[in-house]
Amino acid sequence: VDYDVYIGAVKEHYNNVVTYVGEYIGAATSSAGNSGEVYWEEPFYDEETVSRLVETLNTPLFPESDVNKTSTQQCFKDNLKLYRDTLKEKIDEPQVAGLVRASSAAGGGSDNPVAATILSLVRNEDLEEMIASVMEVERAFNSKFAYPYTFLNDAEFTQEFQDAIRAALPAGRKVQFGTIAPEDWSVPESIDLERFKASMQHLEDEGVAYATRESYHNMCRYFSRGFYHHPLLREYKYTWRLEPGVKFFCEVDYDVFRFMADQGKVYGYVLNLYDNLQSVESLWRDTREWLEDHTQYLSEGGAFDWVRENMQKPENFATTGGYSTCHFWTNFEIASLDWLRSEPYEAYMDFLESMGGFYYERWGDAPVRSLALALFADRSQIHWFRDIGYSHFPYINCPNSDRCDKRCSPAEFVPWDNLEVENCQATWIRYAMTQEERDLY
Numbered sequence: 547v548d549y550d551v552y553i554g555a556v557k558e559h560y561n562n563v564v565t566y567v568g569e570y571i572g573a574a575t576s577s578a579g580n581s582g583e584v585y586w587e588e589p590f591y592d593e594e595t596v597s598r599l600v601e602t603l604n605t606p607l608f609p610e611s612d613v614n615k616t617s618t619q620q621c622f623k624d625n626l627k628l629y630r631d632t633l634k635e636k637i638d639e640p641q642v643a644g645l646v647r648a649s650s651a652a653g654g655g656s657d658n659p660v661a662a663t664i665l666s667l668v669r670n671e672d673l674e675e676m677i678a679s680v681m682e683v684e685r686a687f688n689s690k691f692a693y694p695y696t697f698l699n700d701a702e703f704t705q706e707f708q709d710a711i712r713a714a715l716p717a718g719r720k721v722q723f724g725t726i727a728p729e730d731w732s733v734p735e736s737i738d739l740e741r742f743k744a745s746m747q748h749l750e751d752e753g754v755a756y757a758t759r760e761s762y763h764n765m766c767r768y769f770s771r772g773f774y775h776h777p778l779l780r781e782y783k784y785t786w787r788l789e790p791g792v793k794f795f796c797e798v799d800y801d802v803f804r805f806m807a808d809q810g811k812v813y814g815y816v817l818n819l820y821d822n823l824q825s826v827e828s829l830w831r832d833t834r835e836w837l838e839d840h841t842q843y844l845s846e847g848g849a850f851d852w853v854r855e856n857m858q859k860p861e862n863f864a865t866t867g868g869y870s871t872c873h874f875w876t877n878f879e880i881a882s883l884d885w886l887r888s889e890p891y892e893a894y895m896d897f898l899e900s901m902g903g904f905y906y907e908r909w910g911d912a913p914v915r916s917l918a919l920a921l922f923a924d925r926s927q928i929h930w931f932r933d934i935g936y937s938h939f940p941y942i943n944c945p946n947s948d949r950c951d952k953r954c955s956p957a958e959f960v961p962w963d964n965l966e967v968e969n970c971q972a973t974w975i976r977y978a979m980t981q982e983e984r985d986l987y
């Protein structure tokens with residue numbers, strides 16, 4: 547792309563943006579009006595605790611002298627086996643008392659609903675794939691529980707889009723359509739556009755997907771730090787993120803939001819992957835430096851071993867300066883908005899924003915969210931929904947359960963063998979999963 551053309555496009559973008567402003571009530575910087583539970587209180591760590599936590603984070607899980615081609619291959623083999631054995635176990639639904647069912651009253655709904663919404667960020671042109679996803683999640687879960695939908699977009703939703711979504715859903719179902727405040731979806735003024743352009747080109751040359759798509763950078767930034775302040779989400783405590791073109795293979799007969807709330811979970815995921823290391827090359831180094839002055843945010847029960855794992859893909863760990871790049875794949879996520887709106891997460895987001903890595907690199911919302919969770923949450927607050935059969939191309943979570951249809955086969959992860967190594971779930975199972983979580987199914 548010619549530089550002048552690029553700058554012209556950016557300027558035009560800003561011009562367009564200005565004409566929008568007044569229409570918006572809130573932006574990422576304003577958290578007024580949230581009355582969430584308090585998810586964080588400053589701990590009373592003594593110096594010894596602080597240095598133990600910091601030292602753990604700064605130490606590779608395996609001594610570097612033990613990491614070589616043979617040990618790495620053996621680790622991958624063992625991990626693949628653990629993954630497959632785990633997913634081949636016959637399961638049903640979480641074995642906890644008090645799962646909440648759908649009401650038998652006319653119109654259904656949860657017997658004890660939570661303030662929660664299914665959330666999609668989507669473009670008008672992705673209507674067809676969006677409807678397909680809505681039908682999937684309705685069939686598997688939401689036709690019984692009748693949770694509302696919220697659709698967000700950086701542009702206005704067309705009437706056609708809104709009508710088609712409404713027509714796909716039962717009458718009376720609450721559906722909201724919202725636009726994103728321009729300041730939450732544009733390159734911030736603090737970003738040096740020349741450096742941004744050069745970085746995009748550099749990442750593109752390295753083969754990083756979407757590196758030169760400005761909108762993709764905006765999207766990653768929005769899902770990291772913006773969305774949970776959208777005015778339409780203010781009334782909610784949880785969101786279930788739904789992308790166009792995904793599939794749900796298994797029936798879910800309990801209220802998953804109620805499960806999250808009752809079990810004290812702040813985050814639910816299904817897929818756990820290694821990342822493209824070039825997209826986050828500086829993320830961990832920056833984070834680690836910031837943490838030195840913010841040790842009060844570290845959780846003693848954090849998933850540190852998952853962050854510092856260095857055996858299955860040691861090159862990722864080496865390139866990032868100490869981060870495995872393991873992350874929850876955020877295209878499916880059930881997230882506590884109160885947790886995202888809590889001080890540690892917000893402070894971390896402000897810091898990341900100040901570093902510019904959403905633009906100078908291509909920091910994804912997945913590694914960003916995952917690091918925050920691993921560092922600030924207790925690992926018991928994070929739940930692997932093993933029972934939610936799910937696919938977002940090309941990866942699959944497929945349990946062995948009578949509740950699942952035959953579109954996936956148990957323990958299947960990806961159609962191509964050479965991508966099996968991208969699976970980080972075994973590391974989670976081995977090093978981060980609590981006994982209670984293991985015994986849940």
Ligand code: GDP
Binds near residue numbers: 669
């Ligand atoms: P991928 O899964 O990483 O390949 O990225 P996607 O293209 O699926 O984007 C992630 C999510 O953001 C999806 O829900 C998309 O619909 C949404 N998204 C991505 N770019 C844009 C955009 O420019 N505008 C809007 N409104 N949504 C976007």
Ligand code: MN
Binds near residue numbers: 877938
């Ligand atoms: Mn996607």
